[in-house]
Amino acid sequence: MEVDKLKRTHFFIGTGGVGKTTLASIFAMKLAKENPESKIKLVTIDPSNRLRSFFNIDDNKNEIQVDNLQVNLNDRSALLKDFVIRAAKRKKVDPELIFSNKLFSTLMDGLAVSQEFSSLYELCSSHKSGKFDFVVIDTPPLQNTSDFLKSSEILEDFFSSTLAKFFLSQDKQGLLFKVVNSARRTSLKVLASLTGSDFVDELAYFFKVVEVLRIDLLKILNLSQDILKNEASVYTVCNANELSLCGLRVALKNLSTNELNLEKCIINQFDPAKVNIRTQGKINDLKKTFPDLEYVQVPYLKNELSEYKDLVKCLDDVKFE
């Protein structure tokens, strides 16, 4: 397997059930086997049962070392918590003040952005640590692949300073509130009539909380965009069936060129004997519409993989080129 040594981070993205974890594991194991002198790290965010089972990791542990490969299981809420504590400390704010916002604590975990952000945060932390020659990151399953590909836009929207300023200005009941233009004041009244004024207060507090995190968030965003553009390879994974290929097409359509260093599109579970005309048509169609991308077809593996030895057996069958 040929890997550009300058591309130190390898990022696997895709919807659930396409084989992302399996392929990321195989990829990391191949890297480790072919580069015995190198230190490799495989990180899974929101680990599935599958990964624990592959590497035989106990329920109460989240790390294991297999020769020169270190496997880490991280969950999203732990990563977010770590980020908030660090950011708050830098601003000399008690992190508990942030966690005590009800919207933040009850909804942050379930928010779509928390998935994308946790992946980017992990990317930056692994990169900064400098301990590894290669890092392979298996991201949480996306609802759509577009979610990740557009994540910096969504995150910037989320943490844009205008929103926070808006709520901060109406927080001060005095002069500042009066200069908030009337259109905004009307909007706020409408928002309150839609949701209730308690919600508006809680929301105002929520954005104040976000304001504390904003500078650190932007740093992570910028750094991760830099890494993704210059030092990382991104692999999107989909299955060789009509619906999954349609999903990939939607994702690629939503992505303007040069936004990401999209290395390869992996079409998983491709069985030449079974592939129907419609599926083949979709593949051809993708290649025609996005000719600059590299497509890799990973064969259909007959046996269900559930243990480490199953993975070892199929290392040679799965090629990433």
Next chain:
Amino acid sequence: MALYFLSGKGGVGKTHLSTSLSMHLAKAGRKTLLVEFSKFAQFSEYFTAEVGFEPFKLKENLHVSSWTGLDCLDEYAAKILRSKHAANLFFKVPLMRKLSKVAPGLKEVAVLGKITSDYRESEFETYFDDIVFDCPASGHFLSMMRVPESLRLTVGAGPMMRQCESIMAAVMSHPEVYFALIEDGARFAEIELKETKADLKKILGEKKITTIKNKSEAFPDSPSMSWLSSAEKMSDCWVGFKWK
């Protein structure tokens, strides 16, 4: 009106089964709507048609829609405020547009509010006899279903709290609201189904949850066919299907 929520691990065949169920209901003479909820709609690509917020007629008795959270919020705002003008005042201000995109929970409540509106507000009766909701995969589905309760606990008194309460009441106690979780026989899909079911029970209480095994005797796979023809073929598998 009956309402069907179908979810499960990614790749187990949620869209496939939802579509076949919709086709079955349509064939039985029920006016049926098949809905997906997503920021990045996929139905247009799946059905090779311009599927948007307004129902698109796929065939006799069967319409499909792609709902985004913002569409649903707009509609909800217009209903509550009883005027498109007031809603525009709110939603056409760029900052508010931005806010409604990112404010935690609003979109989820809006979509669940819309889908259950028939049970909650008699004046907004929908045209359809049945709605089939092709839900997001397990984790995203659970996050969405948790929102009304989390928000209810968070926001305190007000229209939002009443909305959340009425959504959960409709979902949990209406006899014609059905939940199904799907697996496809693969070991990890089965494990994930069990976990999702346990988590969903915590949200829905006494509500019964049906489990469906795809690619089984009851719902056989036809890999050589196009997905839409195989969904059509599968629609007959729903005849006599027992919902819990």
